[in-house]
Amino acid sequence: MTAARTIGKQLPRNILRPNNKQHGPGVKQCRCRICDKTYEYDASLGTEFCGRPTCRWEALPNEKKIKIAIDAGVGKQFIRNGKVPTIEKFPLDIEVGYNQSTLLVGPVNTRKSWLMCCLAVDALRNGVQAKIINWSRFKRRVRSSYQPAGDETEMHIFDHYNRIGVLCIDDVGVGIDDQGRETKAAVDMMYDLIDQRYFNNQPIHMTANIDPGQLADAYGPRVARRIREMCTVIPMTEVAK
Numbered sequence: 148m149t150a151a152r153t154i155g156k157q158l159p160r161n162i163l164r165p166n167n168k169q170h171g172p173g174v175k176q177c178r179c180r181i182c183d184k185t186y187e188y189d190a191s192l193g194t195e196f197c198g199r200p201t202c203r204w205e206a207l208p209n210e211k212k213i214k215i216a217i218d219a220g221v222g223k224q225f226i227r228n229g230k231v232p233t234i235e236k237f238p239l240d241i242e243v244g245y246n247q248s249t250l251l252v253g254p255v256n257t258r259k260s261w262l263m264c265c266l267a268v269d270a271l272r273n274g275v276q277a278k279i280i281n282w283s284r285f286k287r288r289v290r291s292s293y294q295p296a297g298d299e300t301e302m303h304i305f306d307h308y309n310r311i312g313v314l315c316i317d318d319v320g321v322g323i324d325d326q327g328r329e330t331k332a333a334v335d336m337m338y339d340l341i342d343q344r345y346f347n348n349q350p351i352h353m354t355a356n357i358d359p360g361q362l363a364d365a366y367g368p369r370v371a372r373r374i375r376e377m378c379t380v381i382p383m384t385e386v387a388k
């Protein structure tokens with residue numbers, strides 16, 4: 148990323164400062180230190196960076212990026228050398244981005260969760276809220292909301308996740324029984340999550356250690372159809388260490 152490298156670089160002398168009036172009365176032009184574009188001064192933006200989300204993200208100190216990523220559910224094991232995982236650093240032949248839904252399939256140790264974290268970070272740096280949830284834990288949370296003493300309702304949980312720009316669901320294959328089926332309650336939960344996002348045009352990313360055929364058997368035709376309509380299936384293969 149050339150943009151990141153320009154942080155902290157000495158500003159060239161011809162940079163227009165906000166008090167520079169050469170562009171006419173009242174017009175104050177600044178140049179963004181990240182993307183190098185000129186922008187009109189605005190008190191909320193300051194004089195260093197333009198309002199583009201990617202520039203605001205690049206300008207953040209690493210510790211702040213890490214905190215935001217961890218809050219979004221990025222596993223600490225994916226924070227390496229004090230940096231958040233990025234798509235650019237992930238070895239993958241095809242182009243992926245946060246706004247194109249994916250289903251990452253493959254056995255364990257194929258870096259599915261790592262790639263999903265990269266996609267979540269990609270959303271964050273573009274100013275889009277992202278959240279990574281673990282499918283088993285999500286099901287448990289919804290189930291516990293059925294208890295009379297539960298402190299949240301099922302509706303609250305679904306409302307919350309439906310509002311999140313990019314939802315990432317880790318380990319979707321977990322919880323399938325010996326016959327290769329999910330419970331009816333879990334199938335309904337999955338359908339509710341996906342269907343809302345389908346109609347709101349909100350991306351979803353999922354990892355599964357079973358193939359799309361097994362996933363269709365486990366979740367039934369309604370869920371399978373939605374996944375097919377929304378997601379690019381990305382088979383992940385084991386990498387030599």
Ligand SMILES: [Zn+2]
Nearest residue numbers: 179182197202
């Ligand atoms: Zn910029």
